Structures are given as C-alpha cells and as structure tokens.
Amino acid sequence: MKTTSPPRILLTGATGFIGKRLLYKLDAMGYSVRCMVRHPEKLKLPFPLENEPEVFAGDLLDPASLAQALQGMDSAYYLVHSMGGRNFREMEAFEARDRTAAQNFINAADQSGLSRLIYLGGLGEAADNMSRHLSSRQEVGRILDSGKADATILRAAVIIGAGGAGFEIIRYLVERLPVMLCPKWIYTKSQPIAVENVLDYLAGCLEAPETAGATFDIGGPEVLNYADLMRKYARVRGLKRYIAGVPLFQTLLSTYWVALITPVPSGIVFPLAEGLRTPAVCREKRIAGLIPADLIGMEQAICNALAEEQGGPGRLISRQACFLPE
Numbered sequence: 001m002k003t004t005s006p007p008r009i010l011l012t013g014a015t016g017f018i019g020k021r022l023l024y025k026l027d028a029m030g031y032s033v034r035c036m037v038r039h040p041e042k043l044k045l046p047f048p049l050e051n052e053p054e055v056f057a058g059d060l061l062d063p064a065s066l067a068q069a070l071q072g073m074d075s076a077y078y079l080v081h082s083m084g085g086r087n088f089r090e091m092e093a094f095e096a097r098d099r100t101a102a103q104n105f106i107n108a109a110d111q112s113g114l115s116r117l118i119y120l121g122g123l124g125e126a127a128d129n130m131s132r133h134l135s136s137r138q139e140v141g142r143i144l145d146s147g148k149a150d151a152t153i154l155r156a157a158v159i160i161g162a163g164g165a166g167f168e169i170i171r172y173l174v175e176r177l178p179v180m181l182c183p184k185w186i187y188t189k190s191q192p193i194a195v196e197n198v199l200d201y202l203a204g205c206l207e208a209p210e211t212a213g214a215t216f217d218i219g220g221p222e223v224l225n226y227a228d229l230m231r232k233y234a235r236v237r238g239l240k241r242y243i244a245g246v247p248l249f250q251t252l253l254s255t256y257w258v259a260l261i262t263p264v265p266s267g268i269v270f271p272l273a274e275g276l277r278t279p280a281v282c283r284e285k286r287i288a289g290l291i292p293a294d295l296i297g298m299e300q301a302i303c304n305a306l307a308e309e310q311g312g313p314g315r316l317i318s319r320q321a322c323f324l325p326e
C-alpha cells in the first residue's frame with residue numbers, strides 16, 4: 001500500500017530488456033519514474049504510459065550526470081551491465097566498466113541521500129568455479145551494498161522473455177539447428193525464471209520494507225539443465241530436435257559456434273557462455289514468504305515470450321528490444 005507521497009524512483013537501464021518492462025509495471029502501480037538513459041532516442045515506448053516518465057540523459061560512467069540524475073530521488077533500480085561490443089578489447093573491458101559504474105553510482109547516491117536501492121544480479125556460487133561475468137555481477141552487488149542506501153539484491157539465472165540475451169541464444173540455437181552436439185555445459189543445472197515473475201519481485205521489493213538490506217535468490221518452479229530447456233523450447237514450437245552433450249567439445253569452441261549461429265553480439269555471448277558451466281540454482285526461497293508471485297512454468301514462459309513478440313497477450317511488443325533484425 002502506497003503512502004500519500006510515493007517514492008520518487010530512478011530507473012537505470014530503462015532501455016534494456018528488464019528496465020523497459022519494469023517501467024510499464026511501475027507505471028501500472030501508479031509510480032512516476034525518472035529514467036536515466038544514455039540515448040533517449042532508444043527509449044521507444046510501444047504503448048502509452050499512465051504517467052509520462054521523465055527521461056534524463058546520462059551515463060553511469062559520467063559522475064556529474066549521475067549526481068544530477070539522483071537529485072531528489074528516494075529509490076533507485078540498478079538494471080545495468082556493460083557487456084557488449086563486437087571486438088575483443090571492448091568485450092574484455094566489461095568488468096572494469098561495471099566496477100566503475102557501480103562505484104560512481106554509490107558515490108553519487110551517498111551524496112544525494114538515496115534511501116533505497118534495488119539491483120538484479122546473477123545467480124551462482126563462488127565455490128563453483130564462477131565465470132568472469134558472474135563474479136563481476138556479484139562484485140557490483142557488493143559495491144552497491146556498501147553505500148548508505150538500503151540495498152536489496154536479487155539474484156536470477158537465465159530470464160525467459162523476448163529480447164533477453166539468454167533466452168535469445170536458446171531460441172536461435174533451437175530454431176536454426178535440427179541437430180545439436182554441445183559441450184557438457186548443457187547438463188549444468190539451472191533455475192530459469194519467467195520475466196513476468198522477475199518483475200513481480202523487482203516491483204514487490206519496493207513495497208516490502210522487509211526486503212531492504214537483504215539478498216534473495218529468485219527462480220522459477222523448475223530446476224532443469226540447458227538441454228531440458230532447449231527441448232522445452234522445441235516442444236512449444238513443435239520442432240523436432242536432437243540435442244546431446246559431447247564431453248570433448250571445448251567450451252571455447254562452442255562459444256564461437258554460439259556466436260556464429262545467433263545474432264546476439266559476441267560481447268554478450270562470450271561472457272554468458274562462459275557462465276554456463278556454473279550451476280545457477282536458488283539456495284533459499286525466503287522471497288516467497290515476502291512477495292507473492294504465481295510462478296510460471298518454463299513452457300508457459302516460453303509461450304508468453306513468443307506471444308509477446310507477435311503483439312499477443314504480453315503488453316510490450318519487444319521486437320525492438322530483441323536481437324531480430326527490424
């Protein structure tokens with residue numbers, strides 16, 4: 001239940017897969033939002049919002065713009081990562097960029113008096129030979145948690161929704177390859193989650209003060225491996241696919257192969273594929289006791305993602321957010 005003066009919310013990553021959807025969700029809940037975006041022209045909103053968001057041009061790597069973006073804000077969502085780029089040097093620099101962006105954010109947030117911060121990071125344990133991408137996501141979490149604002153950190157495995165990098169990789173592999181011989185990462189356990197449920201939790205945290213200052217694992221109702229997930233995608237699409245693991249198939253080679261088959265930029269494919277060897281399963285379920293969410297099964301989540309793209313039941317037509325050519 002909101003008070004008479006609802007929190008003023010800064011949304012970073014509003015042009016992204018999660019951020020854009022969260023903007024609609026917060027709007028439907030009656031919040032007005034300031035979106036901090038690097039390129040305002042990229043914030044194309046396919047449906048009108050109840051409250052026109054304030055769009056603020058800024059960059060987390062530019063401390064001065066951050067200080068202005070945070071002015072007058074009570075709460076903020078941190079939905080940013082720096083993976084991307086198509087050449088090796090750009091790709092390699094993502095950890096340093098993410099470290100700097102998070103530190104800049106906390107410096108500015110401490111100055112501005114921000115009281116609440118919600119971050120969505122990655123699921124996986126340090127003991128499990130964690131990839132650079134996952135350790136970087138966790139490092140960002142630690143930096144964000146070190147400030148004065150009460151931080152909530154949510155940790156998720158692959159998120160199922162149109163335009164999500166992990167989902168698009170799965171989709172392209174299954175759509176394009178009738179026979180798939182993969183490295184043994186296809187047998188790594190994961191607990192993917194529907195994007196709708198991620199939004200339930202992200203938005204729910206804002207209205208659940210008990211979540212302040214805590215870290216939660218969030219996941220869907222099924223623990224499965226990537227081969228199972230790809231088979232589910234094939235079943236939903238009515239495609240006959242043969243998927244098997246080949247122990248000698250090197251992960252590095254498979255990463256080049258995934259980058260070749262999918263249109264997802266290699267600067268995203270490389271770090272994500274490296275992380276596939278790390279199990280991504282929830283260690284605890286405390287969030288269920290704090291925020292109600294009707295967990296969506298993976299086949300339904302895949303259906304929703306495909307329907308959304310056709311402009312179906314999902315409100316957001318995400319073609320522009322996904323990696324399909326326009």
Ligand SMILES: NC(=O)c1ccc[n+]([C@@H]2O[C@H](COP(=O)([O-])OP(=O)(O)OC[C@H]3O[C@@H](n4cnc5c(N)ncnc54)[C@H](OP(=O)(O)O)[C@@H]3O)[C@@H](O)[C@H]2O)c1
Binds near residue numbers: 059158159
């Ligand atoms: N997608 C998944 O399956 C998944 C799974 C688990 C966790 N997560 C987490 O969810 C969060 C959001 O991910 P996503 O999938 O929505 O990513 P995304 O679609 O790639 O969006 C990333 C956003 O970050 C913005 N950004 C990057 N660098 C920035 C900077 N220096 N200053 C300001 N904005 C910057 C991008 O803006 P531009 O449009 O300007 O590039 C974009 O809006 C991340 O923390 C990610 O680790 C995602």
